Amino acid sequence: MAPRVLCIGECMAELGSDGAGGYRLGFGGDTLNTALYMARLLGPGQVGYVTRLGDDPYSLRMRQAWEAEGIDCGLVETVVGATVGLYAIDTDAAGEHSFTYWRGEAPARELFTRGNWHVRAEAMGQAAQVYFSGISLAVMPPEGRDRLIAAAAAARAGGALVAVDPNHRPRLWSAAEAGAWIARAYGAASAALTSAEEEQTLFPDSGEDPPWPQTACAEVIAKTGAAGASVAAGGTVGHVPGVAAGKVVDTTGAGDAFNAAYLAARLCGAPPVEAARHGCALGARVVAHRGAIIPRAAMQDLIDGFPRG
Numbered sequence: 001m002a003p004r005v006l007c008i009g010e011c012m013a014e015l016g017s018d019g020a021g022g023y024r025l026g027f028g029g030d031t032l033n034t035a036l037y038m039a040r041l042l043g044p045g046q047v048g049y050v051t052r053l054g055d056d057p058y059s060l061r062m063r064q065a066w067e068a069e070g071i072d073c074g075l076v077e078t079v080v081g082a083t084v085g086l087y088a089i090d091t092d093a094a095g096e097h098s099f100t101y102w103r104g105e106a107p108a109r110e111l112f113t114r115g116n117w118h119v120r121a122e123a124m125g126q127a128a129q130v131y132f133s134g135i136s137l138a139v140m141p142p143e144g145r146d147r148l149i150a151a152a153a154a155a156r157a158g159g160a161l162v163a164v165d166p167n168h169r170p171r172l173w174s175a176a177e178a179g180a181w182i183a184r185a186y187g188a189a190s191a192a193l194t195s196a197e198e199e200q201t202l203f204p205d206s207g208e209d210p211p212w213p214q215t216a217c218a219e220v221i222a223k224t225g226a227a228g229a230s231v232a233a234g235g236t237v238g239h240v241p242g243v244a245a246g247k248v249v250d251t252t253g254a255g256d257a258f259n260a261a262y263l264a265a266r267l268c269g270a271p272p273v274e275a276a277r278h279g280c281a282l283g284a285r286v287v288a289h290r291g292a293i294i295p296r297a298a299m300q301d302l303i304d305g306f307p308r309g
Contacts, residue, residue: 135172219231
């Protein structure tokens with residue numbers, strides 16, 4: 001049975017602090033993080049990841065780890081002779097993170113320009129939910145971005161909930177270029193998962209307070225970190241307070257986790273405000289641990305109590 005959710009993007013090898021002055025090797029990427037947390041909440045086979053990997057040992061380990069988490073890898077393409085990108089995370093005393101990347105030849109860049117890109121585009125039209133981010137777009141050439149956005153628009157027209165997180169990374173592209181492409185992505189989407197800070201960066205002339213995306217999205221969720229999230233849907237705007245996280249160790253992946261719980265709850269029939277509460281709960285849990293992917297045991301109570309539909 002085909003997965004109900006497709007998350008589209010790039011996963012990389014991750015070097016993160018081990019808490020003792022050294023580094024540990026893992027994996028991560030914004031859309032993969034979201035896919036993994038959704039798979040934990042929804043159960044095996046419900047979430048598929050759409051990407052391209054190499055045939056090196058790190059690519060093989062990634063795929064094996066995803067499958068062990070219950071992610072459907074039927075749309076993960078292997079490129080012979082290629083390898084994945086790498087990034088390192090550094091965190092300050094407050095748990096805020098910065099990244100250093102080595103990703104120039106990663107095969108995910110050609111996700112919608114080479115290989116079975118048309119199969120991936122067609123599969124989007126069969127899913128109940130489709131999710132991608134500004135990073136998904138930024139690493140692709142313009143032709144690939146065009147095809148992804150067109151496939152997203154077709155999926156939305158077919159009844160799918162299409163969600164986009166701008167997740168702006170200045171090292172990947174300028175704010176002006178990102179804003180132009182994110183505006184197009186919003187036009188193809190049902191839901192925008194963003195923040196006031198990102199909207200101000202990408203759309204400085206919006207003139208709104210807070211600056212809501214210039215989009216026809218039926219749902220707009222503005223994440224505000226520890227303060228929670230604002231939700232605009234159905235003609236109303238509400239705020240969901242944040243969940244106390246205790247000591248913040250590492251904020252890496254918190255927004256991705258919010259997106260996962262939000263989208264999983266929406267898939268199960270929860271209204272936007274209730275879905276945002278689930279997002280805040282999982283995001284708060286993630287910041288109390290190192291790395292983008294926390295141990296399953298650290299969120300088992302959230303998994304057990306999740307309202308699957």
